Amino acid sequence: MPFNIGLTGLNAASTDLQVTGHNIANASTAGFKGSRAEFADVFAMSYTGISKTATGSGTRLAAVSQQFTQGDLEFTDNNLDLAINGQGFFILERDGVVEYTRAGQFQLDKDGYVVNSAGQRLQGYATPGLGGPLQDIRLTTGLATPRATTEITALMNLPATAEEPDQPWAWDAAEGVADPDGYNHSTALSVYDSQGLPRTMTLYFRKEPGTTNEWTFYSSLEGDLIAGPETLEFNPDGTLGTGGPFNITHTVTGPNGPENLEFEIDFSNTTQYGERFTVNSLKQDGYASGGLISLDVEADGTVFARFSNGTNRPLGQVALANFDNPQGLRPVGGTNWVETFESGERLLGQAGDSSFGLIQGGAFENSNVNISEQLVKLITAQRNFQANAQVISTADTLTQTIINIR
Structure with a gap:
């Protein structure tokens, strides 16, 4: 009987060593969850047996339980x-x-x-x-689809001290430029057509003769005059009174060309203060096609492709x-x-x-295996194996003693 009890102990210690060794072997395995060997004692006893005198029959493996704790x-x-x-x-x-x-x-x-x-x-x-x-x-992913400009928002300041230009407004259609003596200030930005191609748009501002708070603006697109004169009238406190938004349509010519450009210019935040012409912001909502820059995964698991056009x-x-x-x-x-x-x-x-x-x-x-903890378990399992081997050795000695009785 002690042989069998010791043998169950050896098997249990061997299983414990296997589980611990498996944990240690996977200490660097991504997503690995360590396990532990769980044992239960064995009592070979009949239905009418007396439990208080039962000595037990060793141990058995009850389960190998996985530990789903968080890894680093x-x-x-x-x-x-x-x-x-x-x-x-x-x-x-x-x-x-x-x-x-x-x-x-x-x-x-x-x-x-x-x-x-x-x-x-x-x-x-x-x-x-x-x-x-x-x-x-x-x-x-492919390329990001371009978007044609549909809205321009202008945040700028026209100088309150500006004087009327020396010459009337004049546009040279052949050259596609305005007479610089016919306006006070200008600024430019890129807008995009339906195929994502950038086109240079220029805004011209002219202080109207004989007025205090009135300006006109003109707009050109790659050498074509597409808007103006349009009136911007300011209040005595310098804020914009009347003026827009202005809807502008430009017919794009040429075979297989993009759709006509149709967009709105909003000057509602433009002011007339001081002595300087400043452009604080000139935004438009179009963009060109873009190439893939990166893939990002958000905290909720949404996968985003980010493109070079923003x-x-x-x-x-x-x-x-x-x-x-x-x-x-x-x-x-x-x-x-x-x-x-x-x-x-x-x-x-x-x-x-x-x-x-x-x-x-x-x-x-990372794996949730704690190497230090597993090494301690390894030593414990080794000691258990040695102790159960000693049980078998002792039982063998006793058996030899009985055999040698004369």
Whole structure:
């Protein structure tokens, strides 16, 4: 009997060593969750046995329990590395097989899908914030679509002390320029047509003769006079009284050209103060097409493509899953788990929801294994193995003593 008891102890200590060694081996594995061996004693006793005199029959492995505590986050230069700070699992799919992971080391494959090192595709939602059916997250970016200018906002100051020009307003259509003696000040900006091509637009301002607070403005676009004269009339306190907004249409000529330009100029914040002409702000809402600069993942899992023209485009949102009993998940290797009856059915959601953590882009979650703690367990398991081996040795000595009785 002591042989069997000692043997169960050896098996238990050996299993403990295996679990501890597995933890240590994966101390640098992203998203790895350490386990612990849990044991229970064994009592071989009949239904009518007397429990207070039972000596027990050793030990057995009750469970290898996974520990889903948070691992440290390690920041990287890869924006597609993702870490969950809190509860939840990434959802992976390949060939109809769905698995779950905390390892967020992702990259793009040749078709633009976000995958892990095993080629499993990260799952998410097509429209951020709206949920819906899960689908593969695919980053097909291309060029950002250009936008034609539709609104110009001018914030400037026209000098109150300005004098009328020496000459009347004059436009040289052949040269596409205005007579500089016919206006006081000018400024220029770029506007964009429907194909995203920049076109230079110039605004001219002229103090009207015989007036105190009245100006006219003209506008040209690449040598064509497209607006003016339009009146800007200021109040005695220097604020704009009447003047716009002004709607301007410019016909674009040429075969296969862009659509006609139609935009509005707003001077409502323009003033007439002091002695200097200043342009504080001259904004327009158009932009050219742009190339992809970077991919960024927000805390809620929304994947943004950022372009060289200053725009960004949401490409989808990473989905998360959670379970009533994560310890019931079955590990399948590759730092992945699958759903089981013990884990319960998955709950789908988005990062930041009540039962889900936040997503950190440009980082991944390290293993939650504490090396110092595991080394102590390693020593303890070794001592247990030696002690149980001593039980077997002692039982052998006793048996030899009985055999040697004459």
